[in-house]
Amino acid sequence: MKNFIQTTYTHISHTATVFALTLLFIQCKKDSPEEINEEEVINSVTLTVTAADGSSNDYTWNEGESEPTITLAANTTSNVSIHFYDASDASDVEDITEEVIEEADEHFVFYQISSASLSIAAASNDVEDSDGTSINLKTEWTAAGASTGTVRVYLIHEPTSKTGTSRGELGGSTDIELDFPVTIQ
Amino acid sequence: MFKRLLLLYVICLYQGLYSQKCEYVLFGEVFDVHENLALEQVKVTVVETNQQLSTNAEGKFLFRELCKGQYTLLFEHPDCVSVTQKQTLPVTSLKRYFLEHHINELEEIIVSETSEKNTTKTGIERRLTEGEIKRFRAQNLGDALAQLSGVSSIKTGNAIVKPMVHGVTGSRLAIVNDGIRLQDHEWGADHAPSIDVNAADQVQLIKGASALKYGGDVLGGVLEITPKTHRLKDSLIGALTTGYSSQGQGGYLLTNLTKTYTSGAFFGGATSIKNAGDFSHPDYALSNTGNREQHAQVFFGRNKITKKWRVDYRFYQKEAGILSSAHVGTVGDIARALESDQPLSTLPWTRRINNPRQQTTHHNVSFRYDRRLENQVKWDLLYTYQSNNRKEFDIRRGEYNDRAALDILLQSHDLVTNYQTAAKNDFQWSTGFSAQLQDNFSDPSTGVRRLIPDYLRYKFGLYWINQYVPSNDFTAELGLRFDYDYLDTQKFYKIAIWNDRGYNQDFASTIVSTGNAGNYLTRQIKKFANFSASLGVKQKLDKGTVRVNLGYITRAPNPAELFSDGLHHALATIELGDLRLTQERGLKALLSIEKQTGVFTYALTGHYSSIADYIVLQPGEAGFDQARNSAFLVREYVQLPRVNTQGIDLDLSYQISSQFQYKTTASWVSIKTAEGTPLIDVPPLNVNQELQFRPTKEKPLRLSLRNQFVAQQKQVPDFNFEYNFFEDGNISSRLVDISTAPKAYHLMDFSIETKAWDRVDISLTAENIFNIDYRNYLNRLRYFAGETGRNIRLELSYIF
Numbered sequence: 001m002k003n004f005i006q007t008t009y010t011h012i013s014h015t016a017t018v019f020a021l022t023l024l025f026i027q028c029k030k031d032s033p034e035e036i037n038e039e040e041v042i043n044s045v046t047l048t049v050t051a052a053d054g055s056s057n058d059y060t061w062n063e064g065e066s067e068p069t070i071t072l073a074a075n076t077t078s079n080v081s082i083h084f085y086d087a088s089d090a091s092d093v094e095d096i097t098e099e100v101i102e103e104a105d106e107h108f109v110f111y112q113i114s115s116a117s118l119s120i121a122a123a124s125n126d127v128e129d130s131d132g133t134s135i136n137l138k139t140e141w142t143a144a145g146a147s148t149g150t151v152r153v154y155l156i157h158e159p160t161s162k163t164g165t166s167r168g169e170l171g172g173s174t175d176i177e178l179d180f181p182v183t184i185q
Numbered sequence: 186m187f188k189r190l191l192l193l194y195v196i197c198l199y200q201g202l203y204s205q206k207c208e209y210v211l212f213g214e215v216f217d218v219h220e221n222l223a224l225e226q227v228k229v230t231v232v233e234t235n236q237q238l239s240t241n242a243e244g245k246f247l248f249r250e251l252c253k254g255q256y257t258l259l260f261e262h263p264d265c266v267s268v269t270q271k272q273t274l275p276v277t278s279l280k281r282y283f284l285e286h287h288i289n290e291l292e293e294i295i296v297s298e299t300s301e302k303n304t305t306k307t308g309i310e311r312r313l314t315e316g317e318i319k320r321f322r323a324q325n326l327g328d329a330l331a332q333l334s335g336v337s338s339i340k341t342g343n344a345i346v347k348p349m350v351h352g353v354t355g356s357r358l359a360i361v362n363d364g365i366r367l368q369d370h371e372w373g374a375d376h377a378p379s380i381d382v383n384a385a386d387q388v389q390l391i392k393g394a395s396a397l398k399y400g401g402d403v404l405g406g407v408l409e410i411t412p413k414t415h416r417l418k419d420s421l422i423g424a425l426t427t428g429y430s431s432q433g434q435g436g437y438l439l440t441n442l443t444k445t446y447t448s449g450a451f452f453g454g455a456t457s458i459k460n461a462g463d464f465s466h467p468d469y470a471l472s473n474t475g476n477r478e479q480h481a482q483v484f485f486g487r488n489k490i491t492k493k494w495r496v497d498y499r500f501y502q503k504e505a506g507i508l509s510s511a512h513v514g515t516v517g518d519i520a521r522a523l524e525s526d527q528p529l530s531t532l533p534w535t536r537r538i539n540n541p542r543q544q545t546t547h548h549n550v551s552f553r554y555d556r557r558l559e560n561q562v563k564w565d566l567l568y569t570y571q572s573n574n575r576k577e578f579d580i581r582r583g584e585y586n587d588r589a590a591l592d593i594l595l596q597s598h599d600l601v602t603n604y605q606t607a608a609k610n611d612f613q614w615s616t617g618f619s620a621q622l623q624d625n626f627s628d629p630s631t632g633v634r635r636l637i638p639d640y641l642r643y644k645f646g647l648y649w650i651n652q653y654v655p656s657n658d659f660t661a662e663l664g665l666r667f668d669y670d671y672l673d674t675q676k677f678y679k680i681a682i683w684n685d686r687g688y689n690q691d692f693a694s695t696i697v698s699t700g701n702a703g704n705y706l707t708r709q710i711k712k713f714a715n716f717s718a719s720l721g722v723k724q725k726l727d728k729g730t731v732r733v734n735l736g737y738i739t740r741a742p743n744p745a746e747l748f749s750d751g752l753h754h755a756l757a758t759i760e761l762g763d764l765r766l767t768q769e770r771g772l773k774a775l776l777s778i779e780k781q782t783g784v785f786t787y788a789l790t791g792h793y794s795s796i797a798d799y800i801v802l803q804p805g806e807a808g809f810d811q812a813r814n815s816a817f818l819v820r821e822y823v824q825l826p827r828v829n830t831q832g833i834d835l836d837l838s839y840q841i842s843s844q845f846q847y848k849t850t851a852s853w854v855s856i857k858t859a860e861g862t863p864l865i866d867v868p869p870l871n872v873n874q875e876l877q878f879r880p881t882k883e884k885p886l887r888l889s890l891r892n893q894f895v896a897q898q899k900q901v902p903d904f905n906f907e908y909n910f911f912e913d914g915n916i917s918s919r920l921v922d923i924s925t926a927p928k929a930y931h932l933m934d935f936s937i938e939t940k941a942w943d944r945v946d947i948s949l950t951a952e953n954i955f956n957i958d959y960r961n962y963l964n965r966l967r968y969f970a971g972e973t974g975r976n977i978r979l980e981l982s983y984i985f
Contacts, residue, residue: 033639033675034629035700040585089702099582112911152911157514158580160530167911168521171530173580174514179909179916 037089042096042155042176044085049141052076061178062087069181070151072118072143079123081138082109084155084176097137100155104129108156109136110170116149116182118142133162143184151180207252209274215244215260224262232257232269306652307662307721308395309732309777309790311335311836313388320936320950322383323428323437323459323980329382330408333390334834334850335790337868340964341375343464343973344476344505345543348378349963350390350405351792351832352854352867356743358405359396363412363497363551364565366399368597368623369573371743372637373760374866374965375753376575379501379547381480383426383439384455386413392790392834393775394719394736397648397664398603398617401717402740404773404794404830412495414488415443415451421985423453428980432973433475434536435461449493452485462536463506467956467974472532473506473539486553493555501547506538511969512580516818519968520908520921528970540578540586548572561613563605571597591636591751592628597621611655619646625744636751636760638676640744645669658725665718670741672711676748677704692764709748713741713768729780736773738796742766746800746822760802761821769824771796784840791833799828801864804904818906827859846877855900862902869898869926869962884939885946891934898926898962927960927967946982951975 043063050056051073061067072078086094100107104127111120119142122134129135153176160171167174215227227240231248233256238246251274261267311333313321321329327338327346337349350358360367360378367378382388389409396407423442429435437460443453459478464471479502486495510528513519522529551569558564577591603617623642627635650664680703683689695707718737723730749762773794780786802820832854839847851872856864871894878888901924908921936950956975960967 030624030639030641030673030675032697032706033627033635033677035677035702035704035706036629036632036634037702038634039632040581096582103582112914114911114914114916150916152916157582158512158530160532167517168525168529171510173512174518177515177517 039086039088039094040096041086041088042084044087044093045153045176045178046083046085047153047180048081048083050079050081052078059180061180067178067180069183072141072182072184074143074146074184077140077142079138080120080141082136082153100135100137101127104135105131106158107135108133108159108162108170108172109139110154110156110167111136111139112152112154112167113182114150114152115147116151116184117144117147118149118151118182118184119144120151129162135162146185148181148183151182153178153180207250209251209253211248211251211272211274213246215240215246226262228259228261230259230261232259305391305395305398305662305721306654306660307723307732307734309392309734309775311390311392311788318382318385318388320948322426322439323430323457323978324382326378326380326382326385326388330388330390332850332873334788334836335392335406335832335852335854336390337852337871337963339374339866340961340966342474342505342508342511342964342966343471344474344503345375345377347374347376348408349868350392350408352830352856352864353405355745356740357403359399359403359407361399361407361409362549363410363569364553364567364601365551365569365571365599368571369545369547369575369595371745372573372575372593372595373745375543376545377503379503379545379549379573380410381455381457381478381482381499381501383441383457384480384482384499385410387411393734393773393792394717394738395662395664395721395734395775397650397666397717397719398615400646401648401666401668401715401719401736402738404738404740404771404796412484412497414493415445417447417449417488418445419447420445424982424984426980426982428978430461430976430978432976433461433464435459449488450486451488452483454481454483456481460536463534464973465534466971467958469527469970470531470534471508471970471973472528472530473509473542475536475538476503476505477538478503491557493553495553497549497551497553499547499549501549502545504538504542504544507541507543508966508970509539509541511966512541513969516906516921517908519818519923520910522969523921523923524910540580542578544576544578544589546572546574546576561605562607563603563615565603567599567601569597569599571595571599573597585632589628589631590633592631593637594626594628595623596626597623608654612651612653614649614651616649617647620644634751635677636749637744638674638748638750640672640674640748642673642744643671660721660723662721662723663719664721666716668713668715668717668739668741670711670713670715672709672713672744672747674709674711674744674748675706676709676750677706678750679704682750686763688764709764711741711747715739715741715768728782729778732775732777732779734775734777736775737770738773738794739768739770741768742800742822746802749822752817758818758820761819763822763824766800766822766824767798769796769798769800771799771828773830786838788836789833790835792831794830796828796830797826798824800824801828803865803902825858828856828864829859830854830856843882844879846879848875848877849873857900863900865902865904866963867898867900869929870896886939887937889936889938891936893932893934895930895932895961897929901926923968926962930957930959932957932959941981944984946980946984948978948980948982950978950980952978 046058046060048058059068059070084096086096120139122136123138123140126134126138154167155175156170156172157175158172161169164170215224224244225240225242229246230237236248240246253274255271255273258270258272317332325346327348330336330348331338335351338346339349339354340346347354356371360370370378390406392406394403399407421444426439428437439457441455445451457480462475464474481500484497510530549571553567555565573595575593576589579590599621601619605615621644625640627637627639646668648666653661683705695709697706697708699705717739721734723732746766747762747764749760752759771794775790775792777788777790779788800822802822804820835851837849841847853870854868856867874892876890880886904924905920905922907918909916909918933954934952935954936948938948941947953975958971960971
């Protein structure tokens, strides 16, 4: 019995020693983490509409706001260029459009029109990918008679196809999807 | 050398030298060299004269009045193999008799002690058979465990498989590897446990919260992976296995090797290399679903009767592609994927793994020491260091494409000690203490908001279990456990979100500084004291056993639940933690009726639990992140006032004839709030059946036909949302049904195993024979694609 108590005591003291040693190694302070400035978010999109008469208007959507209404003159063709921004830091707005152009093969801007008498086609000065496909950063919007409707804009990342009439046919993932109301007058 | 160590020494110290006269004396001493202790009660017989003696407390014996000539000595001991030795008298020099120790007896003490011993005396335990481990050695642990009743798998695609017990997973389910809980298991449903089935010797499940030794916070149960205690013989055992799967054109090479010595010393290792390309559905390719895995393990140690030690190092690395069509950016992408029968992104077959992908790397070092004293008194000490790193690569732009979007390093030191006292007056108690230091680091170079912040965590646990065994038929067990959890977190909050959640009122004092990018740096210190208890009773009946188990569970919210803040691209979901979460508490009761003998055996387990303040991840009030213009679904960790779970597990086996065996496991579980709203991701009813055919006992040929039936989960919460679809030039708003579970399905598997040559096993397995097109409710990527089609697997194994 004495022997047993002694062994037990030895074990307990060994255990205590190991625990004490471990506690010595415990670090009690961790360095302050570094703040992350997210730079890849698209939280602002601008459509610059240049009418046939040369007048130009910017329609900008910012995160948390609803999309502004685009006004077009009936029976005219306007040149529209789209820009994507990361405006997380108001003092340092980053133009993500440049990265889209650099990676033209992996990007595609897709437009869908509802109700309005409007057709959209790539402009001749549009950015093309390595296959010569226009990626719709610069487009021509041809408005017919007076009407109202919606233009949905998608920026598609890594589309599996750049031809198709519905979003589903193009594959890839959607970086941004916005519905701009359109009034043709 | 070691031979000598195993054997008994018989040392002749003295004998007479008078010739012709029968006056010789044989004086000896018997030792158990294993522990270098004298062996008493060894029966020694001189066969010719029929003289018989037992060794005394010092292991000594003395025969008198022996004549010159040859005698046969017989040594007998309950722990030893009886041995006869010829001895010619007189002996002119010191003689040693080598007697072999009873190997079974030794193994009973050393091997069976751990291999067959249940972790709890009254708990409801199930283990994977050796055959099942073998069958799944090239697959995921989650797939292997799903063979047990009550276990299902929650998946992200086909390569990331996480076990679920009674419908719960994460920190409600402990995965214990050689005495220490895996710490990376709390990382969410899209993280599989870092266990290589090939290197797992024994896998068992303890249902409910009865294994207080490992924690009092497990509602589901404990999955315990324990290494085998090696046999005490001089041997080299191992296997070299290679296989090919038609799915993904996958190949694998597995090795394991163990060298053991009669002295109890052993060393060994295991390696696994797996490589698969894109998997496929019966009708289409599942792009970017390839995966690679590398595991390695080395160990060494020594087993003796009174002490054992073992050192282990494990390395586990896995890279898995995430189904390309599951990479969605907006809620619209989910809506479109759901309306389409086929994935919206299908790419040519490749072995390459592209973004999005997940890469996990784990290192695990452990040391274990076990001591046995008299009267079943046991003591052990374990130390483990775990380093778990998880990286996720997303589809990003420019320089970021090669940079991880998530990079978490979780390091843990665990120290555990357990002590069991001698049984006294039918009572026996055991106690233990555990301490943990954990450091989580999220690399800021990802350029993406941290999903889990940096933290230090200290945990201490203390348990006490008392067993009462008044007879062979009845056992009662009462356990108490106390845990203290201290969490020191440094986390950035977006000021807008901080204010939006009302933290500016309740947690203003935690703000450390204001950063340049619109964030508050805050320091959150959380302290939780958890108390849990368990009461179990086991009663043996004529033909079976009844077990009842009651557990009181307290679980502190884990860092993911408190602090999650980030985007899961695979589901276009933002997950948000809540600083206000408190502990969840509740009771779980289990009742099990078992019959383990005869041709017909079964185990029926019913379980019920009622948990207050149950933490669940579910869509927030708004459903969408308004700030991002409805681009993402928002899921928040919330606490439900009360959640009740109930279920039934069934295991059944029938030996139809000497050739046919039928086995089935079935589980059903229901998890609902007190108001009757079902919870998300609860496994539907599932039934596994197997018919085995062994034509003859002599031939190692085995055919097996398996069927898995999974019902449709009808109990689902409604998380549907409206989306404006664009169709034929018109916008129409329709409900997107993300809630309804996929239809029921049946899967058939077939396998044939035999010996090709003397030491070569061959097996051919066909999974999903009929190439069924189905979707799995518990696969988080089910909105985007169906499950894999038929798979033919050929495996060759060389055993030595």
